[in-house]
Amino acid sequence: MEEKLPTSLDKKLLPALSALQIRLSLRVRLTPLAQNIETVAGCDVAFTKEAAVAVAVLYRLRDLKLLETALARGPAPLPYIPGFLSFRETPCLLKAIRKLRQKPDVILVDGQGIAHPRGLGLASHLGLMLGIPSIGCAKSKLVGSYKEPAPERGSLSCLFLHHRPVGMVVRTRARVRPVFVSPGHLITLAEAVQIVLKLSPRYRLPEPLRMADRLTKLAKKGRLRPGDDK
DNA sequence: GCGACAG
């Protein structure tokens, strides 16, 4: 006898989560980085039924060298609901990022920063919880409007929401679909864009996100040693 | 009523 429908959540849950996002968004700060950035962490999650597996990788920005990796497993609190992704992925991602031996200067996240209906995308949520500067780099947009950027690598086009610039549509590779960059926390849009371009010298997605995505899928299928590379 | 809709 099935009593609960996977798609029917408590009627009071989403309104409560929306209120929480609005409250948290007021704490997000879009300020210039206080110091030079040496390391950037990339993170991603993969799901299997109700379980989630997250991976955090640490890169040295200067030469894009992989310094370390961390893995964590956990449950998926909620199903995927547009606008509430952070409540599904944040728990496991936090565990993985906190496992890194060295604290990253910046966190790069596969999702939106402030380019969100209530100004608190996954990247902003994670940065705020950790108190670390964060950048949102999504493969597609959630909200806002923009003009298609030029086909050359490095071309930019502002993403607007309510007449306000909340992100930048960035062409990281010539003639390839652009990515959507938005500041998460403790960083400016301009700084976020520069870092993403620096981390994407050859492929559409920044190296940290490509690596995190690859490791996350390896961990889901085959086995992945606690401390393993490539 | 008709689209849009991070992962």
Next chain:
DNA sequence: ATCTTGTCGC
């Protein structure tokens, strides 16, 4: 995101 074979292109 996840489910999946072959296939077009550099």
